[in-house]
Amino acid sequence: MDTEKKPLRADARRNYERLVEEAKRAFAAHGVEASLEEIARRAGVGIGTLYRHFPTxxxxxxxxxxxxxxxxxxxxxxxxxxxxxxxxxxxxxxxxxxxxxxxxxxxxxxxxxxxxxxxxxxxxxxxxxxxxxxxxxxxxxxxxxxxxxxxxxxxxxxxxxxxxxxxxxxxxxxxxxxxxxxxxxxxx
CATH class of the missing domain: 1.10.357.10 (Tetracycline Repressor, domain 2)
Known part of the structure; x- marks a missing residue:
């Protein structure tokens, strides 16, 4: 799955990084089945933004x-x-x-x-x-x-x-x- 991606804009990069950090916290607290909606909410983005960065x-x-x-x-x-x-x-x-x-x-x-x-x-x-x-x-x-x-x-x-x-x-x-x-x- 090594498809070349163009660099993220600064705001998209911040969203990506916040999503990863919130996922780490959520997975630590609730396991890998933690709510994706809650991860997005805590990262300050919508669920669509989460799915744009992480389709699954x-x-x-x-x-x-x-x-x-x-x-x-x-x-x-x-x-x-x-x-x-x-x-x-x-x-x-x-x-x-x-x-x-x-x-x-x-x-x-x-x-x-x-x-x-x-x-x-x-x-x-x-x-x-x-x-x-x-x-x-x-x-x-x-x-x-x-x-x-x-x-x-x-x-x-x-x-x-x-x-x-x-x-x-x-x-x-x-x-x-x-x-x-x-x-x-x-x-x-």
Missing amino acids: REALVETVLREGYDAQAAVARELLGSSEPVDALKAWFAGMGEQATRYRGLPELMVDVLDDETSPLYASCHAMRDQVSHLVERAKASGELRADVTVHELLVLLHALSWASEHLSGDKSLERLLDLVFTGLRAS
């Missing part, structure tokens, strides 16, 4: 998440230099898990769009996925990670763990769940 909810969510996803892709590149490939992969998943649990409802949304090439989130997810795939392949090549594990399976597991840590009480922290999963993912 997923487009708005993608914009809000992009900075974090870009950071996680950079972390994956940095972790490639680690001497412990599986620990590096686990560290990346812990950071990504924090991203995935930042907004209520995000894990469900992410699983829904993992294979939906029409979703605005798809491109962002796959750019990050490309970076983490190098970590996965490195961990497999070291013999520490099961050879039959795919990046897609790991991302589905991550979103399932994120969902579980969001919905379950007790000792179900994401870190604890990741420990359990990575114990099972290690090659024998």
